[in-house]
Amino acid sequence: MLPATYLDVESIRSDFPILTRQVNGNPLTYLDNAATSQKPTQVIQSLVDYYERYNSNVHRGVHTLSIEATEAYEDARGKVQRFINAPSSESIIWTRNTSESLNLVAYTWAEANVAVGDEIVTTAMEHHSDIVPWQQLAMRKGATLKIIPETENGRLDMEQAAELITERTKIVATTHMSNVLGTVVDVKALADAAHAVGAVILVDGAQSVPHMPVDVQALDCDFMAFSAHKMLGPTGIGVLYGRPEILEVMPPWMFGGDMILQVSYEDASWNDLPYRFEAGTPNIADAIATGAAVDYLEVIGMDNVWAHEQKITGYALGRFAELEGINLLGPQEIENKGAVLSFSHDSLHSHDLGTALDQLGIAIRTGHHCAMPLIRSHGIVSAARASFYIYNTEGEVDVLIDGLKEAERYFSKAGIA
Amino acid sequence: MQQGLGDLDELYQEVLLDHYRNPRNTELLDDPTSEVDAINPFCGDEIHMQLGLYGDTVASISVTGQGCSISQAAGSLLTEIVDGRTTTEARELRELFREMMTGEEVSEEVADRLEDSLALQGVRRFPVRIKCALLSWSALIDALDKVAPAKP
Numbered sequence A: 001m002l003p004a005t006y007l008d009v010e011s012i013r014s015d016f017p018i019l020t021r022q023v024n025g026n027p028l029t030y031l032d033n034a035a036t037s038q039k040p041t042q043v044i045q046s047l048v049d050y051y052e053r054y055n056s057n058v059h060r061g062v063h064t065l066s067i068e069a070t071e072a073y074e075d076a077r078g079k080v081q082r083f084i085n086a087p088s089s090e091s092i093i094w095t096r097n098t099s100e101s102l103n104l105v106a107y108t109w110a111e112a113n114v115a116v117g118d119e120i121v122t123t124a125m126e127h128h129s130d131i132v133p134w135q136q137l138a139m140r141k142g143a144t145l146k147i148i149p150e151t152e153n154g155r156l157d158m159e160q161a162a163e164l165i166t167e168r169t170k171i172v173a174t175t176h177m178s179n180v181l182g183t184v185v186d187v188k189a190l191a192d193a194a195h196a197v198g199a200v201i202l203v204d205g206a207q208s209v210p211h212m213p214v215d216v217q218a219l220d221c222d223f224m225a226f227s228a229h230k231m232l233g234p235t236g237i238g239v240l241y242g243r244p245e246i247l248e249v250m251p252p253w254m255f256g257g258d259m260i261l262q263v264s265y266e267d268a269s270w271n272d273l274p275y276r277f278e279a280g281t282p283n284i285a286d287a288i289a290t291g292a293a294v295d296y297l298e299v300i301g302m303d304n305v306w307a308h309e310q311k312i313t314g315y316a317l318g319r320f321a322e323l324e325g326i327n328l329l330g331p332q333e334i335e336n337k338g339a340v341l342s343f344s345h346d347s348l349h350s351h352d353l354g355t356a357l358d359q360l361g362i363a364i365r366t367g368h369h370c371a372m373p374l375i376r377s378h379g380i381v382s383a384a385r386a387s388f389y390i391y392n393t394e395g396e397v398d399v400l401i402d403g404l405k406e407a408e409r410y411f412s413k414a415g416i417a
Numbered sequence B: 001m002q003q004g005l006g007d008l009d010e011l012y013q014e015v016l017l018d019h020y021r022n023p024r025n026t027e028l029l030d031d032p033t034s035e036v037d038a039i040n041p042f043c044g045d046e047i048h049m050q051l052g053l054y055g056d057t058v059a060s061i062s063v064t065g066q067g068c069s070i071s072q073a074a075g076s077l078l079t080e081i082v083d084g085r086t087t088t089e090a091r092e093l094r095e096l097f098r099e100m101m102t103g104e105e106v107s108e109e110v111a112d113r114l115e116d117s118l119a120l121q122g123v124r125r126f127p128v129r130i131k132c133a134l135l136s137w138s139a140l141i142d143a144l145d146k147v148a149p150a151k152p
C-alpha cells in the first residue's frame, strides 16, 4: 500500500470549487461528508458535457446522439462493476439511492422468499433505510425481525450474531459501516453465517463504498446498496449490486418501458438483466457522472482514500480527548473505524452546537442521523457528527476543535453549558 | 477578518437562556383536558403539552420535553402567555407568534401581546431554527383542536 502522504490533498482540494466558499464570513470547513460529499469539477463537467453535447435517450434509437449516450451510460455501469469487483455488468442495477436499492430487495426478493414464521436479521446500527423496509416486510408477512446488538465498545456483537442467525433466517441485512459510529462490520463473517443456514445477505454499503476498497465477491455478499452522492457523484442515483444467479430469478417490481421483452394487450415478458429492474427512461446524466466520480476515486486509489481517512480520524480522536463535556460515540480506536466521529455534549443540544459552528463556517451534522433507535440506545436524543473525506485536512480538524472550544466558552458564559 | 460567535447573541437572548435553564410550568397536570406530543421529525425535538381548560379558559398548562434550547425555551415562554387566556386568544397568540417568526418587523401592539416571547424574534435570522421555536405552538393548536376543532 502506498503511504498516506501519496494523497495530495491540496491538489485534490483545487478540484472542488465549493471548497473556496465563505460561510458566515469564514472559509467553509465541510465536515458533513457522511450525509453527502462535495463534487469535483470532473463530475460537474461530465454532467455539462452530456447535456451540451450528446443529450439523448438510451437504448432506443439508431441516431448518433442516442448511440453516444447509450455507450456512456453503459460504460459508467462497467466502471461501477469494476469498482466493486462485481462479476458482471448485468449485476449492477441503477436506482435513485441506497434507500431505493434496499427497498427494491425488500419488495422483490424478500417479498417472494420471506413467509410467515421466517426471520429477518438486521443490526442495532442501521440507518432508518435499512430498518423500516424490514419492519414493514415483517408486518406484511408475519415474519420476525431480529436485531444484532452493539457491544460496549461500539462494535457489532458477533457472538450474538451467531446465535441470532438460525435455520429460520431468510435474509441478513447489515450495514458495512455505521453512519453514526463509524464501525466497520465484518461482513464476510456475517455472509458465512447467513450462507451456512441458506439465507442471503444484503449489505448497506452507503458509507463503505465511498471510503474503502470494496470487493463484493471477496465479501461474498448477495446484495450491496450504495448512493453516488456520498462518493463524489451527483444526487438522484444509486446502485444495487445483486449476485447474478439471484437476480436472474428475482421478480421485477416496477413495470413499463425498457424492462420488457415483448408486450401484447394481455401479457408481457421481461427483458434481460439488468434492464428488467430499470423501468422507464433512466437517470442517464447522473449515471454517466457517477462513472466520472468512480474514475476520480480510482486515480487516487481506494487504499489511499482509506489510509488518508484513517490518518485524519486518528488525529481527530487524539484531539477530541482534549475536550471536556464531549462524549464520543462508537469505537475509540481507529481499527475498522471509518472517518465518522459522532458526539454528544453533557448539557448542550447538538443543534445549539451546530448553529454555533455554522457561524464559524463549520458544517457538521446534528440530530438523530436517521438512526433514532441507535441514538436512543445510547441514552441521548441527538448527536453531532463530523465526517471526513479525501479533501479534509488535519488543519480542518484543528478548526473544528477550536470551534468546539469557542462554542463551549460561549455557552458556558451564557450559562447553559 | 474572521467572524466569531458574536452574532449568536441575537439568538441566545437572556430571557431565552433563562427559560432554558429554568423552564416554567413543567409540573404535570393531574387531570388534563387535553394532551399531545409533538415531534419535529427532522431533528427529534420533543414537546409534551397538557392543557387544563375551565370552560373556555386555559386554567392550567404544562410543557415538558427534550431538545435544543430554542425549542424548550419557546415551550416554557409559551406557557407564560397562554396561561389564563381563552382558547380564542390562545389561537390568536399563535398567529401573532408565527407572524413574528416568518414576517417583517412586529408592531408595538403585537410586541406587547407576545410579552417575553418577543425574545425569540432573533431566531428569524437563523431560518433553520424557526421550526424549533414553532414546535410548541403547533402542539398548542393540536391540543386545542382535540378539545374543539377549529371552526372552518
Ligand SMILES: Cc1ncc(COP(=O)(O)O)c(C=O)c1O
Binding pocket: A034, A035, A097, A098, A099, A100, A127, A129, A130, A175, A177, A178, A179, A204, A206, A207, A227, A238, A370
Ligand atoms: C448507512 C446509510 N444507509 C443508507 C443511507 C441512505 O442513503 P440515501 O439517502 O442516499 O438513500 C445513508 C445515508 O444517509 C447511510 O449513511
